[in-house]
Amino acid sequence: MFNLSKYEYYEDINLGVLKHRPDGKKILDVGCGNGLMGSLYKQKNNKYFGIDIAYDMKNVAGKRLDKFYNSDVTDYKKITKLLGKEKFDMIIFADVLEHLADPVAVVNFYKNFLKKEGEICISVPNIAVFYTRIGLLLGKFNYGPCGILDKTHLRFFTKNNLLRLGKDTDLELVSLDVTPGIARFIQFVLRDIVKSSNKQNRRGWIDTPIYKFYTKFVYYPEYLFCKLWPGLLAYQYVGIFKRKS
Numbered sequence: 001m002f003n004l005s006k007y008e009y010y011e012d013i014n015l016g017v018l019k020h021r022p023d024g025k026k027i028l029d030v031g032c033g034n035g036l037m038g039s040l041y042k043q044k045n046n047k048y049f050g051i052d053i054a055y056d057m058k059n060v061a062g063k064r065l066d067k068f069y070n071s072d073v074t075d076y077k078k079i080t081k082l083l084g085k086e087k088f089d090m091i092i093f094a095d096v097l098e099h100l101a102d103p104v105a106v107v108n109f110y111k112n113f114l115k116k117e118g119e120i121c122i123s124v125p126n127i128a129v130f131y132t133r134i135g136l137l138l139g140k141f142n143y144g145p146c147g148i149l150d151k152t153h154l155r156f157f158t159k160n161n162l163l164r165l166g167k168d169t170d171l172e173l174v175s176l177d178v179t180p181g182i183a184r185f186i187q188f189v190l191r192d193i194v195k196s197s198n199k200q201n202r203r204g205w206i207d208t209p210i211y212k213f214y215t216k217f218v219y220y221p222e223y224l225f226c227k228l229w230p231g232l233l234a235y236q237y238v239g240i241f242k243r244k245s
Contacts, residue, residue: 011036011206015219016179016238017094017123022046025089030073030110031096035061042066049088051079074100076109087115094123095236097165098153107169111243120171120241124157125150126234129181133232147184148235159230162237171241180226181235183218 014037024045029038032050034057041048042065049067062068069082073096091110097103107120114120125148132148135141143151157165159176166173226233 013037013040013206013215014094014123014179014236015215016177016236017092017121019177020121020175020238020240022090026087027090027092028083028086028088028110028113029065029092029094030106031093031099032061032065032068033057035064035068037092037094039064049083049086051082074102074106079109083113086113087118088113089115089118090121091118092121092123094121095125097122098124098150098155098157101154103155103165104168107165107171111169111171114243116243118242119174121238122162122165122241123179123236123238124162125153125236126158126178126181126231127156128158128231129184129235130232131181131185157237159234159237162239166239166241169241170244172244174240174242177238177240178223178226178230178234179236179238180219180222181233182222182226183214184235 011034017037018040021041021044026047027038027041027049029035029048029050032038032052033054034052035048035050038048038050038061048065049069050061050065051069051071051073052061053070053072055070058068058070069079071078071082073079091114093107093110097106100106107122111120127148129148132141141149143149143153145151162176163173230237
């Protein structure tokens with residue numbers, strides 16, 4: 001069906017998560033990749049810790065973040081030892097829970113490292129975005145190297161699934177936001193072209209004039225339009241949660 005022996009990781013910026021960037025906080029990023037998000041959060045005087053299993057990202061993430069732990073995020077015994085008594089103002093799960101077998105257990109575990117008034121930021125892809133619906137109508141459910149049907153996804157989310165995750169982990173929803181999915185398909189096509197021209201440059205896509213033009217002039221109008229019908233047009237849901245009062 002698909003080949004899991006090869007998984008190419010290329011940098012992208014989750015603009016929906018970045019929008020909720022605080023000032024001067026201590027943050028833990030679960031599944032931080034190569035630490036690009038952390039480097040952007042640190043621009044606002046945040047102290048940023050990251051955990052990721054990918055060994056080939058160790059050197060890059062280690063330089064970008066205040067602390068980087070090269071570990072399986074579900075190795076609870078090891079993570080408990082690594083983090084010790086650390087407590088965080090925010091814990092981020094940006095596009096990671098869909099890759100894990102038991103998202104509820106993962107969030108419940110990391111809650112132990114959240115400060116009393118801290119927040120949890122969760123970003124998940126919206127399986128009900130219009131192009132996956134069209135694909136299902138045509139009898140297609142084809143996995144790919146990235147996106148909603150990333151070949152490493154184990155779980156699929158809609159808005160209701162994300163809200164249910166909050167309920168099952170005894171969290172209260174503070175805010176619910178989206179990232180737009182209208183131009184996303186075109187982005188993937190363009191990104192593949194850039195990737196094929198230089199497979200060694202993982203920043204190749206986000207450094208292109210096309211990407212910079214999109215983030216500066218297209219993203220926000222697309223976001224506003226997406227908010228009119230998020231169930232159909234949202235690429236991701238971004239939920240901010242806190243412990244119940």
